Amino acid sequence: MTLPQNPTRTTRDYQALDAAHHIHAFVDQKALNAEGPRVMVRGEGLHLWDNEGKRYLDGMSGLWCTNLGYGRKDLAAAATRQLERLPYYNMFFHTTHPAVVELSELLFSLLPSHYSHAIYTNSGSEANEVLIRTVRRYWQILGKPQKKVMIGRWNGYHGSTLGSTALGGMGFMHEMGGMLPDFAHIGEPYWYVQGGELTEEEFGLKAARELEAKILELGADKVAAFVAEPFQGAGGMIFPPASYWAEVQRICRQYDVLLCADEVIGGFGRTGEWFAHQHFGFEPDTLTIAKGLTSGYIPMGGLVLSKRMAEVLVEQGGVFAHGLTYSGHPVAAAVAIANIKALRDEGVVNQVKNDSGPYLQQCLRQVFEGHPLVGEIQGTGLVAALQLCEDKPSRKRFANETDITWRCRTIGFEEGLIIRATGGRMIMAPALVATRGDIDELVSKTKLALDRTAQEFG
Numbered sequence: 146m147t148l149p150q151n152p153t154r155t156t157r158d159y160q161a162l163d164a165a166h167h168i169h170a171f172v173d174q175k176a177l178n179a180e181g182p183r184v185m186v187r188g189e190g191l192h193l194w195d196n197e198g199k200r201y202l203d204g205m206s207g208l209w210c211t212n213l214g215y216g217r218k219d220l221a222a223a224a225t226r227q228l229e230r231l232p233y234y235n236m237f238f239h240t241t242h243p244a245v246v247e248l249s250e251l252l253f254s255l256l257p258s259h260y261s262h263a264i265y266t267n268s269g270s271e272a273n274e275v276l277i278r279t280v281r282r283y284w285q286i287l288g289k290p291q292k293k294v295m296i297g298r299w300n301g302y303h304g305s306t307l308g309s310t311a312l313g314g315m316g317f318m319h320e321m322g323g324m325l326p327d328f329a330h331i332g333e334p335y336w337y338v339q340g341g342e343l344t345e346e347e348f349g350l351k352a353a354r355e356l357e358a359k360i361l362e363l364g365a366d367k368v369a370a371f372v373a374e375p376f377q378g379a380g381g382m383i384f385p386p387a388s389y390w391a392e393v394q395r396i397c398r399q400y401d402v403l404l405c406a407d408e409v410i411g412g413f414g415r416t417g418e419w420f421a422h423q424h425f426g427f428e429p430d431t432l433t434i435a436k437g438l439t440s441g442y443i444p445m446g447g448l449v450l451s452k453r454m455a456e457v458l459v460e461q462g463g464v465f466a467h468g469l470t471y472s473g474h475p476v477a478a479a480v481a482i483a484n485i486k487a488l489r490d491e492g493v494v495n496q497v498k499n500d501s502g503p504y505l506q507q508c509l510r511q512v513f514e515g516h517p518l519v520g521e522i523q524g525t526g527l528v529a530a531l532q533l534c535e536d537k538p539s540r541k542r543f544a545n546e547t548d549i550t551w552r553c554r555t556i557g558f559e560e561g562l563i564i565r566a567t568g569g570r571m572i573m574a575p576a577l578v579a580t581r582g583d584i585d586e587l588v589s590k591t592k593l594a595l596d597r598t599a600q601e602f603g
């Protein structure tokens with residue numbers, strides 16, 4: 146039993162103050178105020194404790210970000226050291242500092258050699274804003290300013306700022322004032338729901354060729370870039386068929402369209418490779434990074450550029466009128482360095498590739514292949530999705546699948562488990578330091594939640 150963080154305040158006190166002053170993310174605030182949010186007070190490894198002392202297994206690494214798990218004293222110490230030495234300086238005025246320089250050195254020692262430069266931000270959304278401006282600037286320098294349409298995918302998620310919302314393909318976000326000119330979208334490679342009679346291989350090619358059709362419809366001279374997550378995260382943890390990425394790469398090269406991978410979720414070891422595009426075997430021109438860069442201990446994101454793009458921007462571009470007060474923040478950079486070194490030197494990424502990842506995938510298949518609610522299990526490394534369905538042979542989905550998955554998520558919380566519901570899928574992405582014991586707990590609690598859900602909806 147964990148003591149409340151502040152014994153003079155009860156959970157009800159926190160909830161009342163929160164309701165009085167705070168607007169939360171992606172929620173009907175009035176409904177949340179009536180219910181009262183959980184008040185989390187402590188984390189250790191994969192576990193969280195709320196203010197009532199209830200313990201949860203966090204099967205989502207917070208929001209896919211606490212790759213090293215909670216409670217790492219080395220990350221706290223790195224932040225403290227940097228706060229004491231140089232808590233802030235900026236990247237304006239022809240200045241730099243050791244923390245950001247050493248972060249870049251470390252980052253590019255991990256990345257394939259065709260990447261050379263990064264622009265740092267505070268979040269994934271910001272990094273995608275930087276992407277939009279950088280891509281447009283790149284084509285402008287090359288004398289093709291008309292090449293500015295960014296193509297994303299329906300149901301893709303790239304953040305909540307204006308540009309990143311337009312780039313994303315969440316229709317309900319577009320409807321709330323989130324669409325802009327010069328953005329277009331193609332379908333997602335969601336074989337289970339959209340594949341019909343096609344094999345996964347055939348569907349992967351078909352989904353990729355939607356990009357070709359869209360480029361031809363808009364005119365290749367107008368299209369700047371295609372942007373997508375290597376596997377789609379918030380839009381349902383969808384893993385594209387094996388044929389998909391090679392075809393997308395071919396199309397981008399043929400039509401001189403930049404290929405931009407949003408690695409905000411997939412980066413820093415999630416799939417067992419340092420970056421998810423390496424798992425899927427393609428070569429993007431840019432990488433958007435955030436979350437696992439600092440294991441979420443402090444906000445930081447960035448845009449990684451290929452040598453080809455960086456050379457144009459640096460050698461031919463002159464001044465790029467762009468900058469953020471906290472770009473390359475020394476404390477965030479110091480935490481990112483400590484985080485990346487721990488992921489590397491403690492063999493965490495290798496462990497995901499060779500042990501914990503295959504173990505999770507194998508356990509999920511053993512436990513859920515015959516489950517009455519589960520139609521498909523997708524995943525690799527420490528990221529996975531359970532697709533719910535009403536009829537397995539025809540892949541027929543439940544008409545009320547959102548009610549079912551949301552109920553399953555709520556039951557999970559009751560059972561001390563945090564997993565996420567997206568449309569018709571239950572998704573999980575535990576911290577990369579998960580032990581086999583943590584994975585056993587994750588899988589058994591998920592089974593409990595799905596069994597209780599099946600009983601309620603059976």
Ligand code: PLP
Nearest residue numbers: 268269270302303304407409410
């Ligand atoms: N890109 C992807 C793929 C994401 O999943 C997210 C957030 O979940 C973002 C971008 C936005 O990142 P942030 O919430 O740090 O702004």
